[in-house]
Amino acid sequence: MIPELGYGAAIVALVLALWGAxxxxxxxxxxxxxxxxxxxxxxxxxxxxxxxxxxxxTYAFLTFDFSVRYVATNTNLxxxxxxxxxxxxxxxxxxxxxxxxxxxxxxLIVILRHREGARELYPWVLTVMLGVLAFFLLVIxxxxxxxxxxxxxxADGRGLNPLLEDTGxxxxxxxxxxxxxxxxxxxxxxxxxxxxxxxxxxxxxLTRRWTIVAWYFLSLGLLIGGWWxxxxxxxxxxxxxxxxxxxxxxxxxxxxxxxxSVMIQERRRMLxxxxxxxxxxxxxxxxxxxxxxRSGVIASVHAFTQGTIGAFFLSFLALVLLTALGLxxxxxxxxxxxxxxxxxxxxxxxxxxxxxxxxxxxFTVFFGTVFPLLSEAARGVKVSVGAPFFNQVNVPLFxxxxxxxxxxxxxxxxxxxxxxxxxxxxxxxLVGVAAAAFFFSLGVRSAIAVLVLALTVFVAxxxxxxxxxxxxxxxxxxxxxxxxxxxxLRRHNRRYGGFGVHLGILIIAVGVTGSQAWSVQTxxxxxxxxxxxxxxxxxRFEDLTASEESNHFKVAGAFTVSNGRGxxxxxxxxxxxxxxxxxxxxxxxRLGLREDIxxxxxxFARDGSQATVKFQVNRLVSWIWIGGLVLTAGAVxxxxxxxxxxx
Amino acid sequence: MRVRLAPVATLFLAVLLIGAAxxxxxxxxxxxxxxxxxxxxxxxxxxxxxLSVADSPSEMARQMRAIVRERLESxxxxxxxVQYFVDRYGEWILLSPRxxxxxxxxxxxxxxxxxxxxxxxxxxxxxxxxxxxxxGAARRVDPAMRERIRxxxxxxP
Amino acid sequence: xxxxxxxxxxPLSALPVLALLAYGFxxxxxxxxxxxxxxPAPGFAxxxxxxxxxxxxxxxxxxxxxNFWASWCYPACYEEAPVLERSWRAYRDRGVVVVGVDIxxxxxxxxxxxxxxxxxxxxxxxxxGKVSVDFGTYGVPETFFIDRRGRxxxxxxxxxxxxxxxxRVEPLLGEPAG
Numbered sequence: 015m016i017p018e019l020g021y022g023a024a025i026v027a028l029v030l031a032l033w034g035a036x037x038x039x040x041x042x043x044x045x046x047x048x049x050x051x052x053x054x055x056x057x058x059x060x061x062x063x064x065x066x067x068x069x070x071x072t073y074a075f076l077t078f079d080f081s082v083r084y085v086a087t088n089t090n091l092x093x094x095x096x097x098x099x100x101x102x103x104x105x106x107x108x109x110x111x112x113x114x115x116x117x118x119x120x121x122l123i124v125i126l127r128h129r130e131g132a133r134e135l136y137p138w139v140l141t142v143m144l145g146v147l148a149f150f151l152l153v154i155x156x157x158x159x160x161x162x163x164x165x166x167x168x169a170d171g172r173g174l175n176p177l178l179e180d181t182g183x184x185x186x187x188x189x190x191x192x193x194x195x196x197x198x199x200x201x202x203x204x205x206x207x208x209x210x211x212x213x214x215x216x217x218x219x220l221t222r223r224w225t226i227v228a229w230y231f232l233s234l235g236l237l238i239g240g241w242w243x244x245x246x247x248x249x250x251x252x253x254x255x256x257x258x259x260x261x262x263x264x265x266x267x268x269x270x271x272x273x274x275s276v277m278i279q280e281r282r283r284m285l286x287x288x289x290x291x292x293x294x295x296x297x298x299x300x301x302x303x304x305x306x307x308r309s310g311v312i313a314s315v316h317a318f319t320q321g322t323i324g325a326f327f328l329s330f331l332a333l334v335l336l337t338a339l340g341l342x343x344x345x346x347x348x349x350x351x352x353x354x355x356x357x358x359x360x361x362x363x364x365x366x367x368x369x370x371x372x373x374x375x376x377f378t379v380f381f382g383t384v385f386p387l388l389s390e391a392a393r394g395v396k397v398s399v400g401a402p403f404f405n406q407v408n409v410p411l412f413x414x415x416x417x418x419x420x421x422x423x424x425x426x427x428x429x430x431x432x433x434x435x436x437x438x439x440x441x442x443x444l445v446g447v448a449a450a451a452f453f454f455s456l457g458v459r460s461a462i463a464v465l466v467l468a469l470t471v472f473v474a475x476x477x478x479x480x481x482x483x484x485x486x487x488x489x490x491x492x493x494x495x496x497x498x499x500x501x502x503l504r505r506h507n508r509r510y511g512g513f514g515v516h517l518g519i520l521i522i523a524v525g526v527t528g529s530q531a532w533s534v535q536t537x538x539x540x541x542x543x544x545x546x547x548x549x550x551x552x553x554r555f556e557d558l559t560a561s562e563e564s565n566h567f568k569v570a571g572a573f574t575v576s577n578g579r580g581x582x583x584x585x586x587x588x589x590x591x592x593x594x595x596x597x598x599x600x601x602x603x604r605l606g607l608r609e610d611i612x613x614x615x616x617x618f619a620r621d622g623s624q625a626t627v628k629f630q631v632n633r634l635v636s637w638i639w640i641g642g643l644v645l646t647a648g649a650v651x652x653x654x655x656x657x658x659x660x661x
Numbered sequence: 662m663r664v665r666l667a668p669v670a671t672l673f674l675a676v677l678l679i680g681a682a683x684x685x686x687x688x689x690x691x692x693x694x695x696x697x698x699x700x701x702x703x704x705x706x707x708x709x710x711x712l713s714v715a716d717s718p719s720e721m722a723r724q725m726r727a728i729v730r731e732r733l734e735s736x737x738x739x740x741x742x743v744q745y746f747v748d749r750y751g752e753w754i755l756l757s758p759r760x761x762x763x764x765x766x767x768x769x770x771x772x773x774x775x776x777x778x779x780x781x782x783x784x785x786x787x788x789x790x791x792x793x794x795x796x797g798a799a800r801r802v803d804p805a806m807r808e809r810i811r812x813x814x815x816x817x818p
Numbered sequence: 819x820x821x822x823x824x825x826x827x828x829p830l831s832a833l834p835v836l837a838l839l840a841y842g843f844x845x846x847x848x849x850x851x852x853x854x855x856x857x858p859a860p861g862f863a864x865x866x867x868x869x870x871x872x873x874x875x876x877x878x879x880x881x882x883x884x885n886f887w888a889s890w891c892y893p894a895c896y897e898e899a900p901v902l903e904r905s906w907r908a909y910r911d912r913g914v915v916v917v918g919v920d921i922x923x924x925x926x927x928x929x930x931x932x933x934x935x936x937x938x939x940x941x942x943x944x945x946x947g948k949v950s951v952d953f954g955t956y957g958v959p960e961t962f963f964i965d966r967r968g969r970x971x972x973x974x975x976x977x978x979x980x981x982x983x984x985x986r987v988e989p990l991l992g993e994p995a996g
Contacts, residue, residue, distance in 0.1 A: 249716040256711045302839075311842030324843060332836050339829035346825045355789035363786065370778035378771040384838060385758070385767045391841050396850055397764055398705050400756030401713065407771045536694055537723075595890055599718050614718055628718065707956035720922045721956075724947030749954035751853045 017082050017161035020070035024159075027063035028151035030056045035144035042137035042210075050137055054125050057144060061118035064151075068115050071160055072102050080171050083164040084108065090173035090593070092565025100184045101174045106308060106323070107160035109187060113304075114150040116195040121147060124199060132220055138206035139199075146198055149330050157323040173565055176591045176598045182242030190235025190262060194300045196228025197265060200272075201297035201338075204290050208341040213286055213348050218276055223653050225276070229269045230649040236262055237522075237642040248599035248614045250535065250630045252638065255404040257312040260383045261303035264376050268296040271372035274422075278365050281427060287342070287349035288369070294338040299376075301331045312386065357429035364422040368415065375411045379404065405530075413465055416523060419516050420473035423509070424480055441479055446472030466527040470520045477513045507654045514648020521641030528634025535630040537616070542623055549631040551577045551611060553584075558622035566591045568600070571615045571625045575604065586615040586627065609633045692733040700739050701726050704746055705756045713756055852954055852973045859884075859964045860952040864919070864942035867929055872917065872942045874968070879995040881914045881987060882964040885978070886950055888920060889927040891958040894977040898959055899935040905983045906939040913966075914987060918942070921950045921958065963987065966995035 034056030041049030071084075075098045080086040088101050088108075103112040121143040128136050154160065200221040207217040239259065240252035253259060272292040278285050306312060309324025342349070355362055382399045389397045424438040450468035458464050481502070488498035503510045538546045545554035556572040570587035574580065584602040591598065604611040609631050616626030701715035706722045714722045714729075725746075732742045746754050758764035854860075859882075863873045874882065885902055887895040906916040918941035920928045925943065932941055944950055953962060963972040963986045972986050 248718045249712055251716060254711050254716075305839070309842070311839065311845075328836065328839055331839075332832075335832040335836070336829050339832060343825040343828055353785065353789045355786055358786055358790065366782050366786070370775065370782055374771060374774035374778050377774040381770040382767055384835075385764075387838055387842050387845070389763060390845055391838060393763055395763075396751065396753045397758050398753050398756055399758055399767060400705060400711055402703055402757035403767070406757070407768070411771070411775070535698070537726075595892060596719075616718070616723065617720075721947065721950075724922070725951060727946060728948060728951055746951075749854060749952065750956070751850060751954075753850050 016070050016074055016079065017163060020067050020074075021155070021159060021161040023063045023066045023070070024151060024155045024161075027060045027067070028148060028155055030063070031060050031144050031148035031151055034060065035141050035148055038137050038140040038144060042141065050129075050140070053137075053140055053144065054129070057118075057121050057125060057140065057147075060144070060147060060151075061115075061122050064111070064115050064118045067154075067160075068102070068111055071108060071111060072099060074161075075099065075102055078171070080169075081163050081165070081167040082160075083162050084160045086164065086168055086171040088171070088174050090171040090565060092563075093171075093174055094179075094564060097174055097179050097183075101178070103187050104174055104178045104183065107154075107158045109191075110150060110153055110158055111160055112187065113191050113195060114147065114154060116191055117143070117147050117150060117198060120195055120199055124202075128220065132216065134210050134212055135203060135206040135217060135220070138209050139202040142202035142205045143198065146202075153323065153326055157326045173591060173593045176566065176589060176594060177246055180242060180246050182238060182246060186235060186238040186242055188235075189231050189238055193228050193230070193232025193235050194262075194265070194303065196224060196231060197269060197296055197300050199224040199228070200293050204293040205338060205341070208290065208338070208345050211345060211348060213290065213345055215279060215283070218279055218289065222276065225269065225273060226649060226653050229266070229273060230646070232262070232266050232269065233645060233649075234642070236266060237639070237645075241639060244635065245601060245603065248601050250533075250601075250612050250614070250628075250632060252529075252635070255379075255382075255401045257383050258303070258307050260379050260404075261299070261306045264379055265296050265299040265303065267372050267376045267379070268292055268299060271369045271376075272296060274365050274372075275369050278362055282354070282362060284351070284353040284362075286351060287346070290342060290349065292369075294335075294342065295376075298331060298335050298338075301327065301334060305331055306383075312383065355428075359425070359430045359435070361422060361425050361427045361430075364418055364425055368418050368422060371411050371415050371418070375408055375415075378407050378411070382407075409462060412523070413462070413469065416466070416469045416473060416520070419519070420469070420476040423513065423516075424476050438476065438479065442472050442475035445475045460531045463527050463531045466523055470524055473516065473520055477517065481510070481513070503651065504654075507651050507656070511648050511650070511652025511654075514651055515645050516648070518641045518643075518645025518648055521644055522638050523641075525634045525637030525639075525641060528637065529632055532633040533630060533635075535628065537626065537628045539617075539624055539626045546627070546629055548629055549609075551575060551581075551629075551631060553611075553613065553627070553629050555625055555627065556583070558618055558625060563589075569615075569618065570600075571618065571627065573613055573627065575611055581611070584611070584613050586613040588615050588618075605636055607636055610635050690734060690736070692730055696733060696739070697726055697730045700729050700733070700742055703743065703756055704729075705754050707750065707754065849975070850956065852970075854954055854962075854970050855973055857970060858968050859962065859970045860949075862919075862949045862952065864944065864949065866940050866942045867920075867925070867932065870940070872940050874964075877915045877917075877964075878968060879913070879966055881909075881966060881990045883914065883916045883983070883987065884953070884962040884964065885916065885918050886921055886953070886955050886958050886960045887918055887931075888923045888958045889931040890923065895931075895959045898977040898979075899931070899937060901978050901980055901983060902939065903935060903937050904980065905987070906937075909987060909991075910939075912991060914991065915939075919944050919949055921947060921955070963990060965990045966993055 034053040037049050037056065038053035041047070041053060073079075074082050074085050075089055076095075078085070078089065078091060084105070084107050088104050089098055093101065102108045121140070124139060124143060128139065132139070203217040203221045203224075207213045236259075239262070243254070244250070244252040272289065275285055275289055275292060279289050305324065305327035308327060311324060357363075382404055385399045386397055389395055420442060421439070426434045446468045449471035450464050453464050453467050458467070481499070484502050484506075485495065485499050488502065489495055493501070534549055536546060536548050540546060540555040542555060542557060545552050547553075552575070554574045554576075556574055558569055558571050560567070560569045562568075567590040568587050569590070570585045573584050573586070575582060575584055581604060584604060586602040587600040588597040589600050599614050602613050610633075612630040612632055614628040614630075616628060618625040698715050701722075702713045704714040704725065706712045706714050706717035706719060706725075708719050708721045709717045712722075714725045716722075729742055732745065733739070737745075743755070752759065752764075758767055760768050859874060861874045863871070866872050883902075883905070885898075887899070889895075902916055902918070905914075909916075916939040918937065918939060920931075920941060920943045923943065928941075928943060931937075953960075957975070959975075959977060961974045961978055962970050963974070965971050971990060974982060974986065
């Protein structure tokens with residue numbers, strides 16, 4: 015009964031979404047408020063129905079309703095309570111419901127925030143949002159129905175994929191999807207701008223916060239994904255340039271480019287065409303991402319594939335791309351305004367360069383991701399394009415971007431005079447060069463590591479110079495230091511929020527560099543009491559213990575870690591799940607600011623007399639997570655409402 | 662005729678040694694973890710999704726790492742070891758495509774993208790900085806507009 | 819083309835990309851063709867579970883079916899084990915040898931597998947994985963069909979069926995051993 019209710023709710027929601035989209039469009043054309051109101055009610059109803067779907071599916075999970083095929087494939091009687099809730103979005107069908115629910119939520123927020131303010135654009139924004147909702151509801155009802163029944167009803171389910179039994183499962187998809195779905199809003203506004211012809215700045219001003227929020231959630235989703243990969247997958251890395259990771263990274267790159275080029279449009283009224291193109295590209299990349307994850311077209315860790323769903327997503331992607339780009343071509347004249355630039359040495363140039371680099375990086379990642387397909391189509395030979403390639407080609411681009419992070423915020427608009435350059439950059443450049451020499455003298459030999467560290471110091475100095483100078487100006491006017499600094503942050507929260515985000519990225523860059531350049535590992539077989547040594551740490555194998563958990567059997571090895579003084583015992587394990595043919599590695603680690611100790615249990619003797627262990631000392635990985643926290647603080651600061659100037 | 666033994670023996674020994682040196686396998690050498698890691702890092706783990714043989718925790722990867730080590734120890738060069746795997750699994754096993762032939766395209770892509778982007782931006786910047794400075798300067802107002810402004814300002818209630 | 823028309827290149831440029839993605843539906847990224855097909859099979863020297871030596875050299879002149887399996891490979895290896903045994907019994911007098919190579923496995927589990935399915939053809943473990951890598955295997959089960967002259971003629975990935983075995987072996991039987 016419950017599943018049928020859920021399915022029914024989805025169908026009604028689909029019809030209402032279509033109804034709402036059509037009504038909103040008609041309301042836009044005819045200007046009749048009643049139509050718009052009807053569309054709004056439809057949107058509300060859709061949200062309520064999708065919430066009901068979600069709730070019903072969760073109920074089916076909680077009550078072990080194995081007659082529902084999705085429930086049976088993703089839980090079993092031993093699955094712990096909280097994983098029965100998070101497992102709802104653990105596989106294909108449920109993840110689409112989560113996506114749809116978020117879209118519905120965002121649509122409601124758009125209605126509440128913009129129904130008064132954006133008279134011309136709003137009806138079309140609603141049309142587009144409801145249209146996208148209708149597509150996802152179509153997928154739920156036709157291509158990947160979560161409530162499909164199965165007979166005979168099995169006595170026990172298969173169980174959740176053990177890799178998903180982790181806190182990362184609770185947060186990673188949620189954050190990532192909030193980011194992806196959030197990017198639908200700027201896209202809807204851009205489409206509204208194209209349809210109405212109002213391609214000026216209104217749509218950009220209205221979507222600024224939306225873009226930052228969506229961008230932030232996407233960043234968070236990517237970082238949590240990295241954390242999850244690091245502490246669950248057992249290979250000691252956080253980013254593998256897997257096609258699905260790339261698919262989430264590409265919209266992040268173009269969204270970041272967009273966040274920056276928007277500032278040029280706000281100040282100088284240029285780049286309208288470019289900004290709209292970027293938004294269309296970003297949204298298309300999010301669709302491409304869901305297509306890639308769900309179509310099985312390129313092999314990946316996130317292989318959730320099923321039947322015709324790939325065709326659905328590709329068709330929708332085609333529809334969106336061709337319509338949006340077609341509208342762009344129609345409105346070309348209004349968009350294609352002549353720009354004005356006073357000098358090539360200016361903030362405008364820095365932002366343009368920033369965009370070139372981000373889009374070049376996006377293209378590189380995209381081309382590398384689809385290249386295996388291209389190779390097969392063109393000459394029938396299968397090739398792989400993996401991490402070594404992406405690391406090599408992206409490093410120069412990212413180094414240049416880090417450099418720009420230091421230059422951009424401080425260089426003057428229009429034309430940077432020699433004086434302006436000297437005042438802002440002399441100190442940071444000197445400090446940066448000194449830092450390079452310093453690190454080299456410390457023994458850092460990798461050129462890239464030296465560059466990253468020096469550039470980080472350079473950028474951090476520019477931020478410090480700017481903040482110090484501004485604080486000093488306030489202090490000179492009589493304000494005490496701390497309130498002066500606080501006031502600065504609050505008054506110019508966009509700017510300093512941006513600096514905060516840049517700082518976060520810098521810290522992440524240092525973490526990535528450190529972990530790539532200086533991590534070490536070894537793999538040995540140890541008998542009881544024997545130890546292995548690496549980087550000053552000693553790891554001694556004590557014994558193996560076996561235990562029966564609610565839904566798996568676990569064999570854990572106890573290893574004492576010390577580096578002169580005892581650091582405790584780590585227990586990496588192998589978990590044996592009945593539904594998996596091979597055991598899942600359970601990593602144990604000890605995190606630190608400078609380095610992490612990371613152990614993975616390999617083969618072991620039945621009687622516990624010996625065990626193979628992979629022992630890694632990973633350097634600076636914690637900086638990546640810390641950078642994420644700083645980035646969060648920066649993003650929060652940036653979206654605070656503007657403080658009105660004192661009269 | 663008496664043949665001098667010593668020179669003949671030396672010659673004979675020399676020939677033997679030279680023959681032995683050319684035919685014998687290269688001497689075994691100790692191979693560092695780092696060398697194995699580097700080669701294994703470029704090979705794709707065949708049972709995983711997108712992990713390298715160096716990173717993968719799977720049994721097959723472990724066996725492959727051992728094979729890499731063994732082949733290096735027996736004197737094969739890194740390129741030969743890699744070629745051994747390519748001969749058996751195809752180009753697919755290389756995580757980084759070869760920089761020649763068709764796959765050169767994927768290496769050129771970033772260069773082309775950056776070059777194209779810079780070229781387009783360069784052209785635009787050149788066009789945009791050519792414009793005479795109109796900022797701030799009073800634009801010429803056409804007479805009809807001027808008339809309308811006059812009428813409206815004079816028609817204040 | 820007039821200046822107005824160039825702008826339509828933008829939406830049109832999306833088409834090749836979409837076409838490439840659509841092409842993706844026709845291929846299976848997990849199917850990697852073997853470069854060894856048509857080339858001489860790598861030799862191997864193993865010891866069966868019964869202690870007897872097993873080399874490829876010794877089978878020269880016969881059609882050899884080399885099957886890679888493991889006791890943890892469920893359900894595929896379990897489905898094909900009876901098929902292999904049947905084929906062995908049917909073809910052994912016609913000059914066909916079925917050889918099983920057990921990889922990444924534990925001896926007791928493997929021997930239990932052999933006992934449970936009553937496999938009477940030679941089975942040997944490959945403890946270091948060298949033979950499996952030599953043949954370019956990337957999973958289990960995989961089966962190679964080697965002709966009388968020692969060349970690999972076909973590779974089958976996944977569980978075998980009587981049908982597949984027949985269609986692969988019969989043509990090779992008709993060939994000369996010279």
